[in-house]
Every structure is written in C-alpha cells, then in structure tokens.
Amino acid sequence: MNFKPKAISTAIIWFVGVSIGVAHIGILGHLLKSTPSESINRPIIQIPNGDYSSYEMDVTKDGYSVRYKANDPKVLSRERSLDLNREKKGLFGGGTEKRIEYSLDEYTAEGYRNTQGGVITGEGKSAKDIECIVADAGARSQGAIAGTAISTGVLLPTLVNIPYVGWLAAGWATLLGNKIGSEVGSEVGSVFNDC
Secondary structure, three states: HHHHHHHHHHHHHHHHHHHHHHHHHHHHHHHHOOOOOHOOOOOOOOOOOOOEHHHHHHOOEEEEEEEEEOOOOEEEEOOOEEEEEEEEEOOEEEEEEEEEEOOOOOEEOOEEEOOOOOOOOOOOOOOOHHHHHHHHHHHHHHHHHHHHHHHHHHOHHHHHOOOHHHHHHHHHHHHHHHHHHHHHHHHHHHHHHOO
C-alpha cells in the first residue's frame, strides 16, 4: 500500500517535468524558426512636405536613414549686370555714354530681398517689424503706468480699508490695473503706428 502513493507522486512529478521541458523546447523552436524578415517592423515615417522641402530616404533591413531639408532652396537669386558703351569724341573724351545696368538680387523663400531695402536681421525680422516691436514696448510701458495710476487713485483708498485683507486686495487691484493698462496701451499703440 505504500507503493501506490509513491508511484502516483513520482508519475505526477515526471508528468510536470516533461510538460515544462516540451514547452521550453517548443518556445525555443518557435524563436529559432522565425526568420529575420518576419521580425522586422519597418517604421512609418511621415515627413512634412511643403513647397520648398526635399528629402531622401534609404531603407534597408539593417535600418534606415533620412536626409531632410525643410527650406530648399533657401535662397533664390536674380542676376543683372551693366553694359557700358562710351563713344569718345575729341581730345579730352567728350562724347556719349550708353548704360545698361544689371544686378544680382537674392531672395529668401518668403520673398525678402537681402540686398537693398527690405533687409532681414539675424532674428528674421524686417525693419518694419523691429519698429513695431519697439513701438509696442513703449506703448505697453506707458499703458501700464497709466493703468497703475488710475487703479491706485480710484480703487486703492477703498480697498485698503477692508479689514484683514485690504492690503492684499489693494495689491491685486494695482497688478490688475497694470496688466489692463499694458494691454490697452498695446492696442492703442498698434493703431497709431500702423502695426
């Protein structure tokens, strides 16, 4: 009778061991059987493409490489030159002169010329843009001063007398007057400066 439980437990242990061994062999066989072409997941690359952009892409089973230019061509050019015809008459060179002038102008993709007139600074701003920024800063500053003065003169005496939180409410009113004055000054300044 002692033989049966021992035989049953041995059979269960053997069954579990064989099952685990077969499972491991099956998993290893599956991993070894899969080919590299099945396991390659090629990426989906969505490159932003516009009027002035270009890209080259090389995709292989070992990887991929992308060369992308967002603003290509960066500079467009226009050429002009000068034809000068002189007709000398007399000893001292009196006569007529005929001029035909040509020049080379380079443009960015946005249409700004980088010679004569509409020059773009290093930050990408034209002279008009810089003038508008300076005018806006001055208008905001003046508006902030006026807004602070008005809020301080009108609201401050009333708010300071509120028990316990009057000092806090007065500070908030001053900051609010400063912010509103700055925004109004910016709007008024942009109207007057054609920005």
